[in-house]
Amino acid sequence: MTNRRQFIRQAGIAAMPLLSIGSNPFSLYKEPRSIDSHRILTCNIRVALPEDDEKGFGWHARRDICIDIIRQHRPDIIGFQEVIKPQMEDLKAAFPSFEAFGFEGPEMDAHPIGYHGIAKNPILFAKDRYEMLAAGEYWLSETPLHAGSISWNSARARHANWVRLRDKKSGKDFRFINLHLDHKSQEARENQIKVVMEEAHQYAPAYPQILTGDFNSSAINQVYTIIKEHEWQDSYTVLHGPAEPGYTVHLFKGDQYEKKATGKKIDFIFYRGEVKATEAAIIRDHRHGRYPSDHYFVSATLTI
Numbered sequence: 001m002t003n004r005r006q007f008i009r010q011a012g013i014a015a016m017p018l019l020s021i022g023s024n025p026f027s028l029y030k031e032p033r034s035i036d037s038h039r040i041l042t043c044n045i046r047v048a049l050p051e052d053d054e055k056g057f058g059w060h061a062r063r064d065i066c067i068d069i070i071r072q073h074r075p076d077i078i079g080f081q082e083v084i085k086p087q088m089e090d091l092k093a094a095f096p097s098f099e100a101f102g103f104e105g106p107e108m109d110a111h112p113i114g115y116h117g118i119a120k121n122p123i124l125f126a127k128d129r130y131e132m133l134a135a136g137e138y139w140l141s142e143t144p145l146h147a148g149s150i151s152w153n154s155a156r157a158r159h160a161n162w163v164r165l166r167d168k169k170s171g172k173d174f175r176f177i178n179l180h181l182d183h184k185s186q187e188a189r190e191n192q193i194k195v196v197m198e199e200a201h202q203y204a205p206a207y208p209q210i211l212t213g214d215f216n217s218s219a220i221n222q223v224y225t226i227i228k229e230h231e232w233q234d235s236y237t238v239l240h241g242p243a244e245p246g247y248t249v250h251l252f253k254g255d256q257y258e259k260k261a262t263g264k265k266i267d268f269i270f271y272r273g274e275v276k277a278t279e280a281a282i283i284r285d286h287r288h289g290r291y292p293s294d295h296y297f298v299s300a301t302l303t304i
Contacts, residue, residue: 035169036303037278040235040269041075042212044180044295047082047119057252057290059087066292067094069285073299077125077165079178079212084119091124098124101135102161102178121161121178121213130165133173137161138199140179140192154188160196167304174208174275174304175200181223183216189223197230200272205231208304211270214295218264219244232270235277235300245282248296254286269300276303 045066046052048059067090070078078098083091088103102122125132138144140158141151148157160179167173179196182188193215200209211232217223219237228234236245247263257263271277279301285292 034303036167036172038167038302038304039074039076040079040210040212040300040302041070041073041077041283041297042079042081042178042214042267042269043070043297044081044214044267044293045083045087046293046295047084048087062290062292063090065287065290067091068287069283069292069297072285073283073297075299076129077123077176077210079121079123079176081121081178081180081214082119083122088120088122091122095124097126097128099127099132100124101132101163102137119180121159121180123161123163123176123178125163125165125176129168131168132163133166134164135162138195140181140195144195144199152188152191153185154182154192155184156182158182158188158192160199170304172208172304174210174273175203177209177211179211179213181214181216186222189215189217189221190226193223193226197226201230203273206273208273208275209271210275210302211272212268214267216266218266220264227270230272232272233275233277235269235271235302236265236280236282236298238277239280248282248298249294250291250296251294252291254284254289254291265298267295267298269298271302274304277301278303
């Protein structure tokens with residue numbers, strides 16, 4: 001078993017290749033913003049599955065809706081979850097002014113097809129605004145430098161991607177982490193987030209860090225408690241208070257979701273260090289009742 005302290009010392013070497021997405025035929029920035037303001041989105045786009053095609057909400061049926069809604073929220077940085085190769089190719093084509101990290105490279109998984117382990121969590125960021133200083137990936141297991149490793153009864157191999165960016169406008173640098181915790185095992189979720197917390201805490205408390213993802217856990221789950229105990233702030237509750245804001249998983253049904261009375265927010269944008277939240281929202285956009293995913297996306301505007 002890899003010692004976690006050893007992991008913290010070595011995690012910076014676990015970097016994947018950077019992908020340049022090409023030139024910018026259009027601008028997503030149509031309104032002036034504060035020099036220190038960053039628009040963040042976390043988007044679980046639902047992996048492309050044949051069974052969804054049969055039900056009428058497969059990726060090809062909702063791809064343009066998904067891309068259009070993301071564009072309209074004018075992100076600077078996006079943390080995606082549940083992305084497989086055809087979807088990544090579509091995202092690359094749709095956002096040519098962005099660079100991506102965390103997808104290309106060996107699959108490093110025992111299951112080469114299907115959804116078991118190949119869906120990834122890429123980070124896209126505006127290349128005209130940010131310079132990438134460093135980047136890496138680690139696996140949410142007892143052996144985080146062992147690619148594709150699984151621990152604690154996790155249903156799938158889970159990983160986190162991170163990038164360290166310098167804002168060309170302000171000259172400030174910060175770190176952005178994106179993940180997707182296990183969807184079945186509470187033991188796995190708790191231990192997976194502990195790996196993330198420990199790795200992130202090698203940075204000074206004041207150093208700005210942003211954490212996005214699908215946590216498969218609500219604010220009353222121990223996972224959320226662990227994050228708060230490690231001095232991370234939830235951008236949504238900082239601005240809107242601690243009351244449960246409602247479900248972010250809706251199974252493509254939106255406000256017609258049968259469990260909306262009991263459903264909870266499981267997609268979050270956290271931050272730590274010298275960061276301030278100025279806006280936060282659950283994106284419930286749709287086009288004539290057609291939704292971009294089985295999750296609502298979540299946004300935040302953060303000042304660093």
